[in-house]
Amino acid sequence: MPPAKNDYVSDVWKDGIFNxxxxxxxxGAGTICSAQVRALVHLGANACxxxxxxxxxxxxxxxISTARKGSKVLGIGNVDVRKYADLEAAVERCARELGGVDxxxxxxxxxxxxxxxxxxxxxMKSVIDIDILGSYNTLKATLPHLLRSxxxxxxxxxxxxxxxxxxxxxxxxxxxFISATIHYTTLPFQSxxxxxxxxxxxxxxxxxxEYGPRGLTSNVIAPGPIGGTEGMERLxxxxxxxxxxxxxxxxxxxxxKEIADATVYLFSDxxxxxxxxxxxxxxxxxRVSGGS
Ligand code: HXC
Numbered sequence: 001m002p003p004a005k006n007d008y009v010s011d012v013w014k015d016g017i018f019n020x021x022x023x024x025x026x027x028g029a030g031t032i033c034s035a036q037v038r039a040l041v042h043l044g045a046n047a048c049x050x051x052x053x054x055x056x057x058x059x060x061x062x063x064i065s066t067a068r069k070g071s072k073v074l075g076i077g078n079v080d081v082r083k084y085a086d087l088e089a090a091v092e093r094c095a096r097e098l099g100g101v102d103x104x105x106x107x108x109x110x111x112x113x114x115x116x117x118x119x120x121x122x123x124m125k126s127v128i129d130i131d132i133l134g135s136y137n138t139l140k141a142t143l144p145h146l147l148r149s150x151x152x153x154x155x156x157x158x159x160x161x162x163x164x165x166x167x168x169x170x171x172x173x174x175x176x177f178i179s180a181t182i183h184y185t186t187l188p189f190q191s192x193x194x195x196x197x198x199x200x201x202x203x204x205x206x207x208x209x210e211y212g213p214r215g216l217t218s219n220v221i222a223p224g225p226i227g228g229t230e231g232m233e234r235l236x237x238x239x240x241x242x243x244x245x246x247x248x249x250x251x252x253x254x255x256x257k258e259i260a261d262a263t264v265y266l267f268s269d270x271x272x273x274x275x276x277x278x279x280x281x282x283x284x285x286x287r288v289s290g291g292s
Contacts, residue, residue, distance in 0.1 A: 002066045002073075009039035009260050016167035017046035017268050022098045024091060024145075026081050026138050027108035029060040031176065031229045032259050036105055039260035040267065041271065042067040044167075045103070048094035050079040050087070070144045072098055081108045081134030087141040100170035101145035102153070103267050106138040109178065111235050112226035113189040124192050131196035135177055135203055143211075146173045150215035170268045173216040177204045180231075181222050181286040187240060196221075201278060208276030217275040221262050224282020249284035 005011075023040050026051025027033045037047045041064055049064070051057035054077025061075025074097060079086045095101055110130035114123065150173030179201050183194040200220065207218035224233055225244060232241070232253065245253075262281050265271050280286060 001229055002063050003038075005042060005067075006257075007255075008035045008067075008257050009042055009264065010257065013261075013264050013268070014015040014167055016044045017170050017264075018043045018103075019167060020169060021045045021048045021102040021172060022100055023103040023105065023267075024094050024101045024138075024142055025105040025107055026134065026241065027051060027107070027178070028075075029053065029056045030092055030107065030109075032107060032223060032226060032256055033105060033107035034060050035256035035260045036107070036176075036263040037063045037073075039257075039264055040069045041065070041071045043088075044068070045274075046072040046098045047075065048074040048090070048098060048101075050076045050090045051108070052078065052080055054078055061220065074098065082129045084137045084141065087184055088136045091141040091145065097168065097237070098106065100149055100152075102143050102174075104138060104142045104146065104175040105178065105263070106135040106175065107178040108134050108138075109196075111190075111193050111231070113235060113237065114192070115189050116191050119192060121181070122202075123195075124195075127192040128196050128199070128263075131193070132199040132203065135200050139175060139203070139207060142175070146175065147150075147214055149173045159264050166238055168269075169270060173214075174271070175204070175207065175216070175218045176263060176266055177201075177218070177220045179204075179220045179222045181224050181280060181282050184286045189237075190235075195197060204278075205276050212275050217266075217271065219266050219271075219274055219276065220278040221259060221266070222278050222280045222282065223254065223259050224255045224280065224285045226256055226259060226281075244285065247285070247288045249288060254281060254283055 057077040058075035061073045065073040153172040183198045
């Protein structure tokens with residue numbers, strides 16, 4: 001059963017703020033990215049999520065579409081972010097069927113636990129390719145659409161609203177890269193991911209200063225330990241989690257909704273002047289020893 005609204009986005013946001021906008025998301029069938037997209041769809045957006053697994057991706061798209069009656073959510077499988085041609089084709093289909101791309105979430109990631117000595121060169125390369133090259137490919141394939149969106153959003157009014165109250169369209173041409181905090185604190189058996197996420201942070205910063213002058217913003221969301229995610233359930237060792245919980249300043253894991261709220265903040269006009277930064281959503285964990 002699809003989650004209740006309160007599970008994936010806070011009530012503080014106004015319905016319709018993303019009316020007539022389109023979000024393109026890689027890794028969109030994952031727990032965190034699907035919550036981000038669900039929140040945006042609830043608030044008016046249409047969406048395209050892509051992933052490697054066709055049934056997982058299309059089923060998730062169908063599930064997300066229930067967040068708002070009349071929404072359009074495309075799920076495109078067999079997309080490997082390491083292959084530029086896959087992404088280019090998916091982005092073109094998104095633009096053709098949904099009318100453009102206004103927001104991007106580069107969320108696809110690869111991960112497993114392995115000590116440095118047991119990583120093969122290909123294992124290291126696989127994670128770097130998914131995280132860094134995949135994020136770059138996502139940026140490159142969507143950039144022309146994002147720039148088009150920036151120029152049209154400054155001149156156009158929304159063509160429809162879902163409520164009787166007029167809601168101005170959110171400013172557009174925005175990208176969020178999903179990173180992590182483990183390259184601040186380090187975690188055993190995660191060297192490959194630490195290296196890759198540091199690269200993702202750097203890519204966002206470069207995008208922010210190169211394309212800020214054209215009206216496009218680029219930021220990173222760095223989730224900390226978020227309950228119910230693959231990162232916590234498959235990829236965290238019990239001893240690291242227990243140690244981390246003891247040091248958590250807020251004394252609890254985060255919720256996917258808290259990542260979705262950060263996404264709405266950055267994509268809506270509340271994020272207008274936020275560019276080239278990392279929004280860490282981790283309850284302060286990375287500041288203390290043992291936080292993940
Ligand atoms: C050592 C491993 C390994 C392991 C794979 N490899 N798993 N090495 N320990 N547990 C090696 C393989 O032996 C191979 O090297 C190389 O990695 C590539 O593996 P393949 O299976 O051929 O690659 P591929 O099918 O492309 O899979 C990519 C993957 C996989 C990254 C290895 O785990 C994956 O697709 N994951 C996607 C989903 C995912 O991980 N999501 C997590 C997101 S959560 P050789 O030398 O044998 O060829 C997240 C949270 C971040 O990112 C924050 C964490 C705290």
